[in-house]
Amino acid sequence: MSPTSGLGPPPDERVCSAKGCRASAVWALRWNNPRIHDEQRRKTWLACEDHREHLAAFLGARSFLREVTGLDELDGERA
Numbered sequence: 001m002s003p004t005s006g007l008g009p010p011p012d013e014r015v016c017s018a019k020g021c022r023a024s025a026v027w028a029l030r031w032n033n034p035r036i037h038d039e040q041r042r043k044t045w046l047a048c049e050d051h052r053e054h055l056a057a058f059l060g061a062r063s064f065l066r067e068v069t070g071l072d073e074l075d076g077e078r079a
């Protein structure tokens, strides 16, 4: 199957993961839901400066948040 173009942003376009936000992301929130993910697994949400706190609070309230890093740091360990 070839990827369909025109659906969703390309992977390189780093936009905030908050709903409806089109701002450039500067933070990466690494999280894990132990009920559906292996403990070692990390999901990543991207966040702009405005939404970092909002998204971190959302994940933190569910005990999913593992770490918050700058996007710069994430570049070193591409999944």
Ligand SMILES: [Zn+2]
Pocket: 016, 017, 018, 021, 022, 023, 047, 048, 049, 050, 051
């Ligand atoms: Zn945002």
